[in-house]
Amino acid sequence: MSQSFRPPDTELFRTLWARQEGCCALCGLAMPESRFDLAHAALWKKQRPTFDHIRPRAAGGSDKPDNLQLAHAACNKRKGARVE
Ligand SMILES: [Zn+2]
Numbered sequence: 001m002s003q004s005f006r007p008p009d010t011e012l013f014r015t016l017w018a019r020q021e022g023c024c025a026l027c028g029l030a031m032p033e034s035r036f037d038l039a040h041a042a043l044w045k046k047q048r049p050t051f052d053h054i055r056p057r058a059a060g061g062s063d064k065p066d067n068l069q070l071a072h073a074a075c076n077k078r079k080g081a082r083v084e
Contacts, residue, residue, distance in 0.1 A: 005035035025069035
């Protein structure tokens with residue numbers, strides 16, 4: 001897997017980013033816009049914005065914008081690991 005230093009520059013990403021004003025949907029803190037906002041690549045790996053399915057795909061959630069939000073990679077991972 002290639003390591004990206006920037007979030008995906010897609011219309012969907014920009015729409016969600018604007019809607020959330022650059023904040024994580026799970027913890028509410030600001031997300032970095034690029035690797036170069038942070039001192040270390042390791043931080044970027046944890047804090048980079050990622051797409052989160054509000055209703056998990058495993059539970060039948062769609063890939064449509066109304067089922068997606070942006071969250072830190074670490075928050076997304078934490079949520080994904082939660083057993084419900
Ligand atoms: Zn977060």
